[in-house]
Amino acid sequence: MTASPVVLYPPDEDGGRRVQVAGEILGVAYNLSDVTVFMQEEGLQGWDEGDVARTELIEWRGGGPDVWSR
Template identity: 70%
Template sequence: MASSTPVVIYPPDEDGGRRVRVDGTILGLAYSTRDVAAFLQEAGLQGWDEMDVVRSALIDWRGGGPDAWNH
């Protein structure tokens, strides 16, 4: 992970999904912090769980924090 905030979680869409971008690549739509953790594990952060997602300074939450999943 190259930049200071290499993970970007975009605002929720009309269905509550949030795009997850890691180092410039969109990995997919997350519908919960559990989904974000799964994407980050696939990106190489093997030990990450939902609490790591909520607390991490590596994540730039746009359009609301880790508790915002409704459009």
């Protein structure tokens, strides 16, 4: 996992949030489960939704882990 923060952008009109790691957009998450998959793919296989919601590695823009709509 990179030392660079993970950035989740504000929800779009469909409720998706772009996921960026080390300056690269990895895809769009629609819920915490999706973010968990992205984090696991980046090397944090033991992580669950609670870890994702609590970590300081993620910069939540436009609302925290409970915001998935505009």
